[in-house]
Amino acid sequence: MAKNRGQLSELREGKELPEITKTVTQRNINLYAEASRDFNPVHIDEEFAKKTTLGGTIAHGMLILAYVSEMMTAAFGKMWLTGGRLDVRFKAPARPGETITVSGKITKLEKNNGQTTINCAVLCSNGKGEQVITGEGILTTPEL
Amino acid sequence: MSETYSQLEAGYEFPPGSYMLDVSRVSLFLAAVEDKSYPYLENRLIPPMAVAALAMATLSNTISLPPGSIHVSQELSFVAAVSLDDSLTSYAKISRAQKRGKLHLISVDLNVRNQNQQTVLTGKTSFILPQPDGEQ
DSSP states (O other): OOOSGGGGGGOOTTOBOOOEEEEOOHHHHHHHHHHHTOOOHHHHOHHHHHTSTTOSOOOOHHHHHHHHHHHHHHHHTHHHHHHEEEEEEEOSOOOTTOEEEEEEEEEEEEEETTEEEEEEEEEEEOTTSOEEEEEEEEEEEEOO | OOBOGGGOOTTOBOOOEEEEOOHHHHHHHHHHHTOOSSOTTTTTBOOHHHHHHHHHHHHHTTBOOOTTOEEEEEEEEEOSOOBTTOEEEEEEEEEEEEEETTEEEEEEEEEEEOTTSOEEEEEEEEEEEEOOTTOO
16 A cells, blocks of 8 residues: 555545454464463453353454554555554454454545654444444654 | 552552563464564564553553453554564553442553663553442
């Protein structure tokens, strides 16, 4: 999409970001628990989680948020790693077996004081069309 | 020892957490999230969300989130690239602690710095926590 600064001029408000689709598995959740050292049983212990109001294990919210960061990296490349910002709300849990679609759209593109700021509305939704994460991804990068 | 979350107040600073992310942990993270958007390891870079995940671990080492806790919102700013050789330290401070009826709302400011004391990531995380048993 715009993986280097030279391609920023191709961007415009309303442009959609490349969509990502992921199926959440218990294996992914277990791996994430190890990687993040977050072993809360609601994520990894099915028997425990069944007894809670959740009714079963759920993915870490940060695991699903990583999908959003992946979409932003796919769209903006290395610029995202040093100038990216996420501001999101977790609306619903993601469960093993669910397919999560991550989408985004440029809502504002501004050049000011030698910097380009790109605001994107971001959304993760499940197969039922329910919102899992909503919010904004913002890239600030020096203008060419 | 874990703190009792309901006793934490605004201004409380969590014990800083120091860590390095090596190839095996980054590989584990990339396998968990199945991220192929960027050749992180080839460039000896760490995905910023892997840094964020371990910043959150700084909290869970201290605070026990009870069942029924809800991760409500998350802000993250990726300020500087993090390399495999970097030594990171996470700092976390409660910026808001409110009791609303039977629920506690806690917001925590996060800051991760590298070995040069350069901030590489900042953020804010908010949780809603249920009232502990026996507390009025």
